[in-house]
Amino acid sequence: MSTHPLVELAQRLVPAHVVDGTLDSSDGRLDALRREGLREFVRMGIPTTRHEEWKYTNLFPFIGLDYTYVPVRWSEGAPTADARTTMTEVASALGRHISIRIVDGVVEADLKHVPVGVEVLELTSEIVESNQDVARTLGSGAPIGSHPFAALNTALLESGILIRLRSGVKCELPIHVSVETTANASTLIAPRMLIIAEEGAEADIIHSSHTSGDATVLDATVVEASVAPSAHIRYYKIADDSDASRSISSVTADVHRDATFTSHALSIGGRFVRNDLAIRLCEPSSQGFLYGVSLLSHNEYTDNHTVVDHMVPHCHSEELYKGIYDGSSTGVFNGKIYVRPQAQKTTAYQSNHTLLLSSKAQVQAKPQLEIWADDVKCSHGATMGQVDEEAIFYFRSRGIDEATAKALLTYAFVSEVAEKISLAGLRELVMRRIARRLSAESILA
Amino acid sequence: MTPLLQITNLHASIEDREILKGIDLSVNAGEVHAIMGPNGSGKSTLASVLAGREDYTVTEGSVLFNGKELMELSPEERSREGLFLAFQYPVEIPGVSTANFVKTAVNESRKHRGQEPLEPAAFLSLMRERMALVEMDPSFLQRSLNEGFSGGEKKRNEIFQMAMLDPVLAVLDETDSGLDIDALRIVASGVNALRRADNATIVITHYQRLLDHIVPDFVHVLWNGRIVKSGDKSLALELEQRGYDWLKQESAVEA
Structure with a gap:
């Protein structure tokens, strides 16, 4: 070879x-x-x-x-x-x-x-x-x-x-x-x-x-x-x-x-x-926060592999990743949480949510929780889907066209994570960039 | 006088099941029409078809709204032309504030009419004024649209949106459902405050009690996809006393 x-x-x-x-x-x-x-x-x-x-x-x-x-x-x-x-x-x-x-x-x-x-x-x-x-x-x-x-x-x-x-x-x-x-x-x-x-x-x-x-x-x-x-x-x-x-x-x-x-x-x-x-x-008492926003279009690819290792008792982790995939883009999320046998009183939460804006976009999501301790609070959730049709109709019935409705709803979907950014200027930049990507800058006015 | 809304022989189906089987209805400016009827008679379908919900297929008939064929317009165009549907089940929209939603909606309509967007300050004071009509606290403006709102708050929010959009024709789809008597009074007084000689309202309801507050000029009874009886407000009282069964029998005989 x-x-x-x-x-x-x-x-x-x-x-x-x-x-x-x-x-x-x-x-x-x-x-x-x-x-x-x-x-x-x-x-x-x-x-x-x-x-x-x-x-x-x-x-x-x-x-x-x-x-x-x-x-x-x-x-x-x-x-x-x-x-x-x-x-x-x-x-x-x-x-x-x-x-x-x-x-x-x-x-x-x-x-x-x-x-x-x-x-x-x-x-x-x-x-x-x-x-x-x-x-x-x-x-x-x-x-x-x-x-x-x-x-x-x-x-x-x-x-x-x-x-x-x-x-x-x-x-x-x-x-x-x-x-x-x-x-x-x-x-x-x-x-x-x-x-x-x-x-x-x-x-x-x-x-x-x-x-x-x-x-x-x-x-x-x-x-x-x-x-x-x-x-x-x-x-x-x-x-x-x-x-x-x-x-x-x-x-x-x-x-x-x-x-x-x-x-x-x-x-x-x-x-x-x-x-x-x-x-x-x-x-003990250490904390990890993992946030992610993936806004993809065309043939872009973003793959987030995360590991949170709870090695000792009384630690806390929170994970929230959101992806919006358009065009023929692909998003991957693999989230591992390990809770070691001695890591009692662990709290670990993971969620990963995806909106697919195109029929060619795809997502692979794999939560992987390995928990060896018994006195813990752990949860994970993953959803993937499209923008809610009923919500789009609600917007349209108020005079807002379908594209704007989708953009607003998509923006709202992802803003939950972007809002976790504590630096105001950076948060605004990210929101602005997201709005621009969605051709929905007017919603920020 | 040309009617504001002229529905002629309207047939509509969902998944090949015919729900509306030939509706005829004319609504003039300045009028309030109540559409009543038992569950499953087609009341909400009529509201949905008017608003342009795409689950329904119109198979026959026409709906002229201000002289335009409504069925050729998209839901958003209908709204911009002045049609408003107050939802029976307003949708919760996490992450979009009520203020942002209403502002976007109003500015779309203004754009359609060739008007500039409202200045933020003017807009805010207009929103506050219209919220007062339905006794809504301004703090709702910053909250996500309908998210976590009570049933009454959601319905008041619908009427607030109606007040902001100032429609020519408002269709209230079972706006009274899930309301306690105080909320009912607030919602009704909001609707009444918006009545003018140049607009009209269609109130769809199962019960007479909303009509104590929003007094209709005409009452129509919908049964099995057709309007089987029309009358003035006394018809609603008669229905309250006698129920719908006598009408079902009457229309069965006619058919």
């Missing part, structure tokens, strides 16, 4: 001393991780639709392209890249914020206004070696042994973004990480982000991706978050105007006592989005 071009590329990109681990002096934590990543990626290879976790995720149309890898590197000096994408819209919706842009691989962080106690650093081998918390966290969440693209990302890990919130720091300014790619040739990028929230820290982190070129951008992003006791992290992953992007991401969060991790997966314009999100509730 011949080696897949992407595997070959990874093998070419990882230097021999990393693969062999021969140079003792430089063989630190990062190299060891990379070695493990490469080994696992080579072992797993490219998943096919025969693989249960990738059953509906057909990578075949783009995975064999001749990719050029664009590594993440930090720029010196002032930002230079011009914004040719919708990134500016997201940025302006956020108002004053901390901006970290990765433009064709080049990191441009505008750190003038970063408050005391908020650190945005390049994730390097030196940082890993000299910071125990970084060394401990990096690679501890990402599913390197089971997710081929998390393994690929790890194999290629030379530089990344470290966001560290020092103890008790509440970052008033949202932190926006935008990944912008303007490639003219098939490009592989593998951004890596590590979020360390120390005790009592709090922040909103927005992670958006945008493309403006014609060439395919394969984006294998990995985000790991460690949320210390009483810390609160709200993480927003936005796929917006990224037609050329094939985004396969892994986001993991370890949540400790009295801490929360809230995730919003906002797919409002992504050609191909595969989000893997895993939240581990690892100490």
